Amino acid sequence: MTRSVYVTGIDRGDGRQVIDLGVMELLTRQVDRVGVFRPLVHDTPDRLFELLRSRYRLAQDPATVYGLDYHEASALQAERGTDELVSELVDRFHRVARDYEVVLVLGTDYADTQFPDELALNARLANEFGASVITVVGGRRQSPDSVRAETRNAFRAYEGLGCDVLAMVVNRVDPGDRAELAEGLGALLPVPCYVLPDEPALGAPTVAQITHALDGKVLLGDDSGLARDALDFVFGGAMLPTFLGALTPGCLVVTPGDRADLVVGAMAAHSAGTPPIAGVLLTLDERPSDEILTLAARLAPGTPVVSVAGNSFPTAAEILTLEGKLSAATPRKAETALGLFERHADTAELLRRVSAPSSDRVTPMMFEHKLLERARADKRRVVLPEGTEERVLRAADVLLRRGVCDLTLLGPVEQIRKKAADLGVDLADAQLIDPRTSELRDQFALIYSQLRSHKGVTEELAYDIVSDVNYFGTLMVQEGLADGMVSGSVHSTAATIRPAFEIIKTKPDAKIVSSVFFMCLADKVLVYGDCAVNPDPDAEQLADVAVQSAATARKFGVEPRIAMLSYSTGTSGTGADVDKVRQATELVRARHGDLKIEGPIQYDAAVEPSVAATKLPDSEVAGQASVLIFPDLNTGNNTYKAVQRSAGAIAVGPVLQGLRKPVNDLSRGALVGDIVNTVAITAIQAQDHSSADVPAGT
Template identity: 50%
Template sequence: MARGLYVSASTSHSGKSLVTLGLADLLHRHADRIGFFRPIVEGQDAAGDPVVALIQELFGLPARHARAGMTRAEARELIVGGRVEEIYSRSVAAYDEIARDVDVVIVEGTDLTGHDFAVEFDLNARLANNLGCHVVAVVNAADKTVDEAVDAVDVARKAFYEGKVSLLSMIVNRADPDDAELIRSQVRPGLHHRKVYVLPEIPEIVRPTVGEVTSALGARMLAGLPELDRDVQHVIVAAMNVGYLLERYRDGAFVITPADRSDVMVTAVATSRTPGFPSTCGMLLTGPRPVEDSVLPLLAEAPFPVFAVPEDTYTAAHRVWEVSGALKAGQPRKTAAALGTWYREIDEAELLERISLPAPATMTPLRFLHQLIERARADRQRIVLPEGEDLRVLRAAEIIRRRDICDVVLLGKAADVRDLAAGHGIDLAGIEVIDPARSELLDPFAAEYARLRAHKGVTADAARERMLDRSYFGTMMVHLGHVDGMVSGAAHTTANTIRPSLEFIKTKPGVGIVSSVFLMLLEDRVLVYGDCAVNPEPDAEQLADIAIASAETARQFGVEPRVAMLSYSTGSSGSGGSVDDVRAATELVRRRAPELPVEGPIQYDAAVDASIGASKLPGSDVAGQATVFVFPDLNTGNNTYKAVQQSAGAVAVGPVLQGLNRAVNDLSRGCTVEDIVNTVAITAIQAQEA
């Protein structure tokens, strides 16, 4: 039977959706299937609840596993009509439908924004009991002193006990960051001396985005760059002259100005395009007057979105100030900040002991990727990204920092990198940016490169020139231990990434070549494909190297290796050319790694289908259950992984480089931001084991 966890607030505006998100991410990694339920929601349409949409999006839950019950208006009508039991019965019926197909259900209670707080608190306690859920209680510490926050925990705990709920955990949220440690040390534990967790206020969540502000106002987009996921860090009502305006300008400014103030519009565009000046996250033009025709072409090129509303400036400004940030679908930066804080402050192992979930039986793509992040975070590494002037890399770096995955170093001209980031609303606070040309490391790096390549006739001047290449500079950072790994290739070829590593990082002892694998995330399992990116026509020795390295990579990422050496024939049915190379490679693997289950030559269908495998190779430990697939050449491997990716809907993570002494990985030039984040996590894990 599914376990149930009920996230219940003790006061309004507790930020309990952060706790819901953290629990969902934790449980998604430790249970086969999770469900999510909100019995009562604030909006006018239960089907469009933003928290349900967020959980569905992040964890790939179908609508039948993540849903809402009724609106607050519907619940109020039932309460006033004396039919409160109908709330419970409808909620239990909906909960049971979800619980029937999952291992654990997270339930998020109401927001306690009603007029009768006591009635609503009691409603949540009764809902938790009727659903058979343990309660995770959230106490709001916003605007409270340390003593007030500590007392609030005692008051809330007493109220939950009086409601006879099964209280699993108490979490203090939205604490002043300067007070969080004091609250943590002074708060009193509950029964069984269970610790109380304290989460600090997260500015990135509290700040609304441009999209949230303009959506709340019903503003019409007029011009500019349609990037709405930018934090509104400051609001400026610009009704003064330009000189005074510039004195008040700060990064992340949301400018509100009458539609006839062309001087303000020109200034905002100019400052955002001028290095060293503060950036603008968005602009709101107010009033019924149209923008002058002569200014419209300039606004069309604005590096920020420009919106318009018919209200006067005073009314519009007050409406803007009333908008607060929230966790919603389509906001990866807020989500990353929330999960980063959760992982820093919550002892997940201790919390899981209380829940005691059964071990999962299958591995889904989403859970695999979430576990990657968890493993990377467990032993913090430092990863360099040489392509610091690529927008995708900057977005990924921000998400990595917010999710607290590892430390990131960007290479590039510092002013250009930060101007590019500011122009697109990307926050690089806490991320180091190094310009190789201006770095104090340049000369010692050049001297080391000249020493290492002296046998190739490399001079000091040539070495210095080579170290100005960011791929070489980043690789030397790895080689000399300034960072633990490198990820490159978003804007360069695989050769650009690998060449410096081959020159001075070198391959591991006993490994003849650098190769690669893709981690293929299917609906219910993870397979390893190699080599699909590096070696065009490997010989038998190289195929054996690839097989052993791929098996090691599989183990590294939790896949029990059973290696299929692929060919167009199975067993002894074929001979000649490449099939003989595969047969020879298989024998080499058996001699070099006798403990490794390996079969070859074998056709793909015999490797993955149990009935075909039993027919073609009866008694084989690999046929029908292979997890690692070694392709005979790059042409076959590259086409196969792309065919499976496109036709079977598999998620392809990689290429993951293997065989090098240190953790260096390549990106596809068509990579997404999420691809970069995942590859950095993989590199951090490889660095942990290097």
């Protein structure tokens, strides 16, 4: 039977979309096929469903998502009664439920509806759907006593109407009241109650939303700039020195279009990062000269300048009533919302209470979700040497909003801040260090010169070497100032991992440093090794790669069944290359009898049961291999890229293994999502390393 979760409320303005998004995140971690049903809808396409469909790559036909629009439902209820309305919605729900393992039901929104008792309707629908209920209560601008009373009454109302209440969520409370409310409600209610503070960034409209609402014209700016949140509004009428003192981080400057001095001053302030602004809104349908706009664009590339027809007073009145909305066009808000939900709700407890059936399949999305969840559970600090690189900054934005790990970014600090401001990335919670000016440079030079004195490295030479961001980041990891490092989006593999070889070195039980890729196929995750580091490992090294890869696979939830790949299977082939693989296989069997391993074996026999049944019918690995070890770098690198491109697989890696502390390399073509995943993997690897690791150079 399909498990269903019904997220509902008691009134409008509760910010319930945050909880809808958070619950969807939980469900997609657990199962592959999650459906969505909204019984009543105002307009289609529905903004929230479009966000869920975009973010979670839902294949569900939008026509099946919606029950009835509010006008249809109201007319049906008036003509034929509530029972007929409910019967119609139940029929439409079951058309969705039969195709999915779990259905997330999005309750009514209490906005501009004509139902006399909307709460009772939600409760009845939840019961008829066989769905458990998560009830959301809005706490914005309410006293703690009022919130407590309203939450208790909401629980009693839904429980009294026969609902299976999984949890209560109080949203948008004053941050100063959150801890007290959470403790008090936890003792007051028989079900878990999660209390989420009000988050200004979620309620702030983006510059794009303001532009659309005011029918504005974009004079300058790119998509990234238009996606910035307008966290405050500064109305420009004063002279420039006074005006500059009034600017606040993330503010939207509203000024008449003929005030070229304020336009240039605001953009110059943004360029200097004192402070970064969201953009400039020009009123009176006036626009500065082309020369002023050119200067503004050079000062703050990407920062939006928008012109509207109205004068300042009605424009101000309108924008002050606008509220930010979660949508497919606001991915940063979605990351902020998920980070908020995951920090303040006990997601593990909630998932247990949902009791969604666990899927045997592991989709790419499920694998990625679990990475972030595991990294967040025991936060570590990861250093990113490429602090001025756009993709790294965008990845840092996601990681910080989701609370995945703590971050240190390396590079010229003012350049990092300016680039982040241009991208609308908030680095307030990140540590920024310029290796060239850092007080750590002298200390690191001494450490590195001692480590490399046998190579003739003096302290003076070391002083220059450690100003390199990769050397500096590696030394931070070695000295315990960071738990792991990720680099390589603009540096070569050699530039990224050479410092690790020199400073961190290999584990005592590892003969070499090697790598794996997690290949996320449509319904499973395979581990490929080694596709990035060792050109032509000998039998001993190949055996070491297999053992390391099995350990890495197990660490990330993939049960290792090792296939030692070759161009022949079993005893069918001969030659030096096959003999190397055969010897490596025997070495693993002799030293690690607990590991399931087969080799030499061809790729098709390793992963396809029908081929395995013919070639190796008695093997416990053939046809179901999860860890595939390639005989050399040429084969491994080409194979992973071929599978990635032709099968549409997501390749996460390379993940380095064998080092005493985690350092990972990125492909120079890495996307933002690749960087996020690699940082999460690095943080998880760091969870196994304590501060008592073996000192450098021993």
